Amino acid sequence: MPSESDLTKLHIVFNGQKTPPLKVNQLFDARRFNRFTAITGKADADFVNRYLSKFIQADIVLGASPAKHVNSASEVITKVALTDALLAVANKKPVKLFEALSSSNQANVLNGLFKFEYAPAQAIYSRFYLLSNEESGDCRVILGSIDLTEESFTKDRNQYSEVLVFDNDQRLFANLLEHFKHDIKPVLRPYFSDNLLKAAQKQLDESKKDQNAAAAGNNVVILDNDTTDQVAAQDMTDIISHDLQQQIDSAIIPHDTTIAMRNVTTDRSLVKEGIERDTKQHDTIYNLQKLSVSPRAAKPKIKDRQKIYQQVKEALVSGMTPQQRSAEKKYTTFLYDRPMERNLVNNNSGLYVPNDAGTHPIPFGKLATISQIRDSLKSIDDVMKGYQRYVVDYSDNYGKRFYEAIMYSFTAPFLWEIRTKASLNPEDGNDIPNFLILGATAGSGKSTLLRIINQLTWNTDRSLIDFGTIYPTDVAQKKNKTVEAIEHYMRTGSSYPVLLDEIEPYFFQQDQYSRHLVVDTMNELVNNPQAIAPLIGTTNYDSGFTMLRETARRTYYLQIDKVIDEKLKGEANRYIYNVRQTLNNTLFKDFVLRMASLLEDDETPWRSFDPETGRLDFLAQTRQLFRDYYKMAGLDVPEYFADTICDDFKESSRNSWAKLYLTQEDDFKYRESDDSMLFDISKLNPANGFTADSIEKYRNALPIELCVNGINGKRGKFVEIKAKEFFNWIGERNPYADEAPAAAPEPAKNDQQPAEKPKKKGFWARLFG
Template sequence: MDILRTAKKVKYLNTILNDEPFEGKIDKLFEGFDDFWAITFVSSPRFFFDFVLKHKFQRVRLIIGIEDNDINDKFNLINPEPQHEFFKSLPDEAIEKIRNDEIQIRYSKLGITTHSKLFILKNNSNTRAVFGSANLTQKALSNKNQFEEIIAYDRDHNPNIVKLMETRFEQIWSESIDYVPERIKKEAKPTINVFSTETALDLLKENLSKLSVVGVSSQAIEELISEANIETDTIEYKKEYLKNSKDIINTLTKKTKNGIALISPREVPKKQQLISVKITRLSRRSDELDLRREIVYNETDDLLYIGFSDTDTFERYSEPIDEERITRFIKKIDMFVEAYEKFTIGSKKLYSKQRVFEAILYAFSSPFLWKIREIHAKNKGRDTALSDIPPFLVIAGQAWTGKTHLLEFISRLLGTQGRYFHYNTDIKPANVRDYFFSENIFPILIDEITKDYFTSSAASATKGESFVKSITNSLTGKHPCLIATTNTEFNANMQIIRRIYYLQINKPFDKTQKSQTDDYFSAVIEDIDDSLFKDFSFKFSQLIKNEEDVVKDGDYLNLTRQIFKEYFKIAGIDKPDYFIDKPLLDYYHRGSFMWRNLFQTKRDGFKIQKNMVIVDPTIVFNGDRLEKEKAKKFLDIGVVLEDSVVLVLDKDKFFDFIELNKKQNFFERIGNLFKS
């Protein structure tokens, strides 16, 4: 009983001041001083700086330590997100003091761990050194359920210890670097509330500059990577953080004759795409779920494997199925495609059926498209050939043309039960970019993507013309494709279009038959799963071994067409009328039709001079500059010679583009054009 009573009286926070027990509240130990130097782990920046402001310290020097030698925290200078989160949580008054240099914050340089707990307090008459096991955190100072030791000495009582601790602080300070971003120091209104890729890259370049000043040894980098590789932390989010942090440092380092070294800030733009993706992966919030499956490619057997996040394991996904099941699924696909004739309005319905089936073929091919691109570039002997094979499929159409039905059907065939992303609701451009740089090769399915995702001319690492060009021209290794629907307002210049597989579905569904159409689609998708996709991936893995046949006459879906021809044969179905033998050029033909129509209806606006066609925008576009720019994007590459007050076109290329026979003379061309 006496033991229990004694246990109840024990203090968790044991404080000694000048060799005597200190019985007052811990806050009293820090009162009455002007300067505060601290080396401590900061679990809550808000708590720490509220403490600092409450005690009215005029000058603060803080070295942020690492708790319990946490390997994750050692990466905080190469992962800008914790740095951003730290400053975002600070009170406005603390931010102002940082800008005025009244508060200085430092962090250990890469390869050094700071685990000390040391505090120096100064005023005109006294200096106090405080040290022990306790960090300046709410948990450590609460005197609840955590044993901590704090020892404090005033200069008059023990000048030798106080002097030694001051010297010790200065030593550690000299081995640390400034943790405060320049934007906080310099900007009138520091932008710390929004974490963008651009912000992250700026912070990263700044951190690399600071690290280059203090120097980081090759040994320190190697030890950090080695330590991360043997980390056994079982907390899932920490494991993910550590994995991605390692990816970042691998991107930020290079091999030299003296070992491993950090790249310079000047080299960051060269790796901007890759670095920003890894940053985005770290900063992505849990409210944006990845609706895709985890499908990876095994280069040992060329088969697909599926991952299970709950067990962190993979098992073989590609497997053959029997002919009876192949027949059932092929008949389902045939029924689905035929709906675009059975329930739509207008003539020439074959046009839509061909596009629907072509989208299905692309979707089946998509997990292998990175490999097709790789083989094609190797066979051509040039990396620029990567751009011949687009990792983007855009399905365009007006309302009620069945775009979303098609996306849902593709999702079911690939095994995600009709799930897909809604642009800007379920998925942001930064995360689309993130997925492109992952080895999960399952396609990114997005409904109603906006045209600016492909056409924005603003410099961006996540969307727009520069992003599309970068992905198509330069992305190598394993990566997924993007399959998206959009409306017919979509327009882009030919430099972008040749990097996208563009399919346009023209025929709208008959609204008066909505009930019958819905019942028909429900019957088609019933019992649809990914069995055929598993069989397809197995067959594809066998065919792709013969690299010469992967791309034939420019058709990157060549192997897929071979497999589906065999599927229809197995199902006892003659080759359908919607089964075509090469990729479509819908955007090209859309532009050709548009300009042919303009030439026919506004002939006065086109003047023929030798080898040129001069287009008068005031006649052809009624002086509307935006309409002219929109129409110009549909012209084929090389047609435009000059764009100023008038639009000057290459005559032969223009008439080829609007599909007039080159062998005819000019007057025959014009005559045939008007006949058409």
């Protein structure tokens, strides 16, 4: 084997031929070429001073480094380009680079001969270098994984780089130069801002007035902290208010970039967790490396294989307690969706399950016969007859909730694919929720429905996970750990839904839990489609269920609030037990093949909207498949068949406020000036007969669009509600309709928002150094 010294790590190909390593000044030959254009990842001052000073003109673009955790086009702008630009300025990188340039190169920058640029709203991953001499006509193109840094050309860095050099390839040179001028140049802005250059020029002018400095030939710029603080603040302001706005106005970046900026922090907790997890993993790997060699030997040797194997095993579980390992093992149902392996000719749906021995995956799905389809539909009908017979005040409209849950569960493994086909932009993806919540009262049969769903899709009723027993009661930080476990279940790579029974109300009502799991997961899904398992869960309705608005926006909520007749409970239990003995997943196995066929057909319409509600019906194709089943089986479509999406959370919210108004009418104070009503929400306290969390329940249930000044109308002690819209919403007569004047104009912005607090002095120095 060759030794390390024999290996060529900087591989230079010159006009198609491998050459001995060129020196840097030979590669960037300033004697033969006098003009230099570069798109690079990094540039340090020492390199520029040493190798580029003799060019008479240089244009250097600082591109982006490959980024982690970036999923969508808008995130490239907000989380890569703009974030990097603002961080660079906040950390004073442009100032530090400028100050480190030689005085002659600083002069080149001030005179416009050397330009350093970057793209504050685009990620530039291009890497090429163009050298030319207009007098001789010579040109050179350099392509490769190198930057304008000493490290890129150091032999002993244990890094491999390719450098391709093309001399006098006029066509290639012209092509890249045109690409630079036409495609890249319009998105660039000066890396050394006008604010920085003005400060530098001002200092030079002051030096010229100083006789001692002038006599010493002092032309170098070194700015003080106060000046660089001010430059940083001005530059960050200009990036957002000028550079970014200009690119929006010029349609270089989309107009909805501002929406992405507003939502840039929505999944921040998820990213922070990822960073923390990466840090822990790095610490584990570092320690593993350290322990793999003898601790005290003068020339440490790698330990024998068996010892290292033991250390590796211990390291892999060192970060988990036995309770955490036990919690992880509660999820054991795996169904993997691999669309690239889909082969409909061979009846391969693209779904795979582990074989019985767990040694390898096997395709999931099998076409059913007409008689099997008929038997399956009759079994579902027998389930529904049980609810019809034993649930108090049952109606077919109520029964649609049960059938809707079954159709959602059939569709669940494919939701992530449907989301990619139905969404015109990331925001649309929230209309295809990865969470189905069955809000139910005790004794309504919600847990039984969850078991039935498990049988119809997986042919077992043992895949349910009880929310309250994921961790024992006495475990410290049980709530946090429970949500972490659920997130783990959803991220195993399986697309079979996590079936979660008895989710406790705090999960939906407290921001740190539902926002983290529901909102952050949905944001990740819409920006980066992947098979994150859907969650189907039950929770106690208790006549006051509520969700944070952001959670509700991303959740499909079905309310099952009618109970099984207590007098018939024994008979109902025997009936449903017997029905469940007939249930199997034959229909589901057939369904996945038919749904896979629709997903492969480019003509399948996935954007179907309900004409009444305007909501996207993400189950439209599922409804059609089930209608086809009834037709094939020669059966009538039942009355409890759901024709469109149910919107029970909005209905529940409407009901709550309607009852509140009708029972507390005197507490709603009318304001003629803007046709609104003020309600003191602090009155919803235990002293007045409400529960402890009623304030937040009602606040969450009130739609923002009904509030004066939007979200501001929901905050604080007094809720201000638009009268006309409120009465239309709750379906009650508006007693102020005849006497209400025209709505007054919106208050001036100065009246809506408090004055901004002044920044504390020394912010840049404390935060960024």
